[in-house]
Amino acid sequence: MSQEVRGIIARAKGQPVTMETVIVPDPGPGEAVVVIKACGVCHTDLHYREGGINDEFPFLLGHEAAGVIESVGPDVTDVAPGDYVVLNWRAVCGSCRACKRGEQQYCFATHNATQKMTLVDGTELSPALGIGAFCDKTLVAAGQCTKVDSAAPPEAAGLLGCGVMAGLGAVLNTAQVRRGQSVAVFGCGGVGNASIAGARLAGASTIVAVDIDDQKLAWARELGATHTCNSATTDPVEYIQSVTDGFGADVCIEAVGNPAVYRQAFEARDLAGTVVLVGVPTPEMTIELPFIELFGRGGALKSSWYGDCLPERDFPMLIDLYLQGRLDLDRFVSETIELGDVEAAFDKMHHSEVLRSVVVL
Numbered sequence: 001m002s003q004e005v006r007g008i009i010a011r012a013k014g015q016p017v018t019m020e021t022v023i024v025p026d027p028g029p030g031e032a033v034v035v036i037k038a039c040g041v042c043h044t045d046l047h048y049r050e051g052g053i054n055d056e057f058p059f060l061l062g063h064e065a066a067g068v069i070e071s072v073g074p075d076v077t078d079v080a081p082g083d084y085v086v087l088n089w090r091a092v093c094g095s096c097r098a099c100k101r102g103e104q105q106y107c108f109a110t111h112n113a114t115q116k117m118t119l120v121d122g123t124e125l126s127p128a129l130g131i132g133a134f135c136d137k138t139l140v141a142a143g144q145c146t147k148v149d150s151a152a153p154p155e156a157a158g159l160l161g162c163g164v165m166a167g168l169g170a171v172l173n174t175a176q177v178r179r180g181q182s183v184a185v186f187g188c189g190g191v192g193n194a195s196i197a198g199a200r201l202a203g204a205s206t207i208v209a210v211d212i213d214d215q216k217l218a219w220a221r222e223l224g225a226t227h228t229c230n231s232a233t234t235d236p237v238e239y240i241q242s243v244t245d246g247f248g249a250d251v252c253i254e255a256v257g258n259p260a261v262y263r264q265a266f267e268a269r270d271l272a273g274t275v276v277l278v279g280v281p282t283p284e285m286t287i288e289l290p291f292i293e294l295f296g297r298g299g300a301l302k303s304s305w306y307g308d309c310l311p312e313r314d315f316p317m318l319i320d321l322y323l324q325g326r327l328d329l330d331r332f333v334s335e336t337i338e339l340g341d342v343e344a345a346f347d348k349m350h351h352s353e354v355l356r357s358v359v360v361l
């Protein structure tokens with residue numbers, strides 16, 4: 001048995017997305033079918049459409065989602081029909097070399113559904129990040145479903161599934177920011193602004209937002225930035241030093257994925273400080289750094305994948321903080337849209353009119 005639902009498909013590189021009928025199989029062993037309630041529009045969806053991730057077209061886009069489990073495969077016991085869940089792309093395997101040494105956040109063999117969703121003609125779909133949630137229902141591995149408190153509305157909760165978790169986790173998990181530290185965040189889109197919210201949550205006392213867009217800096221202020229720097233007109237390294245007694249920030253978060261910005265983050269960091277790269281570079285980019293500075297400044301240069309999150313540990317906790325009013329996930333939802341509006345949302349993202357557009361079903 002299977003069922004037909006609506007889904008947003010990227011058929012070919014650079015072509016506008018289309019709404020098409022998607023065939024969703026019944027869940028097999030280890031799988032679940034989830035009724036999607038909300039799904040955020042992420043830059044990664046656009047990268048898939050532009051062929052920037054891989055060329056396994058057609059893609060079923062969408063991956064920052066919350067929903068309700070409709071059915072599960074025969075052996076699934078951790079989740080059950082009716083459970084309210086946030087979807088994740090880190091269903092850890094428990095048996096790879098990272099998992100075996102107790103570092104499941106680095107799992108090298110995460111689970112996705114085994115069966116394929118297809119178009120009506122049988123063409124197999126590649127779901128974005130193994131999820132594919134711009135659709136009425138999707139098929140995922142049961143481990144990709146993380147139960148959270150259903151008091152949190154899906155348009156806010158679903159954002160933890162990707163970009164907001166990446167930004168929060170870069171600060172909370174990767175940099176492990178402590179009370180009283182100074183944090184500078186380069187790039188204030190959805191991910192960078194989540195890092196700013198994370199820095200506030202962690203108790204950072206100086207939080208500097210850096211961007212070339214005043215609208216994004218205004219959002220950063222609302223989410224907890226104590227200082228803002230428009231790097232189109234002000235040197236961010238000098239500015240950050242000026243607000244940290246001349247020393248630089250304890251932690252610099254690079255949320256752009258750009259060599260020139262990374263260099264600024266490297267230079268704006270205090271001795272023994274930490275740089276975390278959470279922005280995603282493109283394959284042709286290279287960086288050059290003064291080798292003696294790399295040694296002499298000490299500290300750590302880290303990368304953060306998905307905020308080094310463990311969904312089972314982090315999603316329910318962050319939803320609880322949201323429900324207590326300590327983490328303003330609602331602030332990231334700039335607009336709610338319909339399934340057919342994804343292409344228009346990509347345009348708005350380009351013109352930084354929104355932090356997140358969220359499809360509500």
Ligand SMILES: [Zn+2]
Nearest residue numbers: 093096099107
């Ligand atoms: Zn593993």
Ligand SMILES: [Zn+2]
Nearest residue numbers: 042044162163
């Ligand atoms: Zn994403």
